[in-house]
Structure formats: structure tokens, C-alpha cells
Amino acid sequence: MAVTPITAIGTSATGAANKAPSGFGDAIARGIENVSNLQSSADSALSQFAAGGNVQIHEVMAATSKATLGMQVMVEMRNRALEAYQQIMNIQV
Amino acid sequence: MSGPFTSLDIALTGMGFAHYWQETVSHNIANINTVSTFDKPFRARMVVAQPIDPSSASGGGVAVAEVLEQGGDPTPLFQPDSPLANADGFVAGPVVDLAGQMSDLILSSRMYQANISVHKEARDALEAAANLGK
Numbered sequence: 001m002a003v004t005p006i007t008a009i010g011t012s013a014t015g016a017a018n019k020a021p022s023g024f025g026d027a028i029a030r031g032i033e034n035v036s037n038l039q040s041s042a043d044s045a046l047s048q049f050a051a052g053g054n055v056q057i058h059e060v061m062a063a064t065s066k067a068t069l070g071m072q073v074m075v076e077m078r079n080r081a082l083e084a085y086q087q088i089m090n091i092q093v
Numbered sequence: 094m095s096g097p098f099t100s101l102d103i104a105l106t107g108m109g110f111a112h113y114w115q116e117t118v119s120h121n122i123a124n125i126n127t128v129s130t131f132d133k134p135f136r137a138r139m140v141v142a143q144p145i146d147p148s149s150a151s152g153g154g155v156a157v158a159e160v161l162e163q164g165g166d167p168t169p170l171f172q173p174d175s176p177l178a179n180a181d182g183f184v185a186g187p188v189v190d191l192a193g194q195m196s197d198l199i200l201s202s203r204m205y206q207a208n209i210s211v212h213k214e215a216r217d218a219l220e221a222a223a224n225l226g227k
Contacts, residue, residue: 056108056109056112058105058108058112058209059109062101062102062105062108062212065101065212065216066098069097069098069216069219069220069223072220072223076223076224076227
């Protein structure tokens with residue numbers, strides 16, 4: 001019986017690059033990107049405020065609370081995914 | 094377009110408007126003793142509110158449409174020694190209604206607080222949603 005060798009990620013013939021973005025992995029990746037964007041906008045608002053720029057304090061706090069919320073949702077998603085994975089790993093065979 | 098943070102963003106526009114309004118009131122009260130010549134008296138600035146994107150179902154918040162100056166004649170003040178005085182010895186007092194400005198001050202700070210409450214409630218709701226099924 002021939003064993004097909006494991007190809008490196010992204011180099012397989014079916015390539016992840018030309019695959020339409022779908023599925024859980026892509027959704028998670030997009031979610032992480034959104035959270036990252038929220039955090040960077042909160043970061044820039046904060047540094048602009050600290051530098052005495054034309055930013056009001058409520059704008060800074062709103063940006064940071066958005067980033068906090070995004071992070072919370074992402075951590076919850078990770079917890080659920082990990083929970084599902086652990087339940088599968090605990091199946092007796 | 095409506096996203097998960099739309100209500101937070103709308104509340105933020107309200108806070109921004111209230112903040113701007115409070116700045117204007119502060120400017121008007123700061124100039125309560127500003128005298129000038131009759132051709133250019135100090136006039137209280139008034140903020141005009143305008144809804145953002147009223148065609149969308151939930152709307153988009155509030156914005157400052159324009160800043161107008163209060164009309165009416167300035168109070169003549171007899172200050173013959175002032176270099177700004179006219180031939181009869183009068184200078185133009187500011188066109189500011191202090192009592193009205195004080196009520197605007199209360200209104201603007203209450204508006205700010207109200208929008209902070211909306212923001213907090215929306216945030217609490219989103220937090221509760223993030224913990225759904227826990």
C-alpha cells in the first residue's frame with residue numbers, strides 16, 4: 001500500500017491559495033484580522049490622544065471598548081473550538 | 094451598513110455632538126463680558142443638529158450641520174472712556190443670554206451622559222451575547 005507523502009502547507013496541487021475562501025478556518029482568520037484591526041485603531045486613537053491630537057476622550061474609550069469586545073468574542077470562539085476538539089479527543093476507541 | 098458595533102458608533106456621534114455643543118456654550122459664557130463696536134458685536138454661537146443618513150432604517154446618529162450666530166441687537170453699554178465707544182460714548186455688549194446658556198450647559202451635559210448610557214447598555218448587551226451558552 002502506497003503512502004502519499006505529506007505536502008507542505010500551501011504547496012499542494014489543490015493549493016489553499018486558489019481555493020475559494022470558505023469554511024471555519026477562513027472565518028476564524030477573518031475574525032482575527034477584524035479584531036487586529038480594532039486593536040490597531042484603538043492603539044492609534046490612544047497614541048493620538050496622548051500626543052495631544054484632535055481626538056476626544058470618548059472616542060478613545062469607545063475604540064478601546066470595541067477592541068475589548070472583539071477580543072472577548074475571539075477568545076470565546078477559541079474556547080468553543082477547543083472544547084469541541086477536546087470532546088472528540090476524549091472519545092474512547 | 095449595519096455591523097455589530099452600529100449602536101456603539103451611533104451613541105458615539107451623540108457624545109461627539111454633545112461635546113461640541115458644550116464647547117460652544119463654554120465659548121459663549123467665556124465671552125459674557127466681551128464688548129465691541131456696534132458693527133461687530135459678540136454674538137452667541139448656536140449649534141445646529143442634523144441626523145446622519147436618515148434614509149437607512151436605523152439611522153446613523155447626529156452631526157453638527159452648521160454653527161449659527163444669535164440675532165438681535167446688542168445691549169448698549171455706556172463706557173465713554175473705551176476706545177471702542179461710538180460718538181455717544183456707547184459700546185456694544187455681547188449678544189448672549191446667560192440664563193439660556195446655563196440651560197444649554199445642563200442640556201448638553203445630560204445629552205453626553207444619556208449617550209454614555211446608551212453606549213454602556215449596547216456594550217453590556219454585546220458582552221452578554223459573547224457569553225451566550227456558557
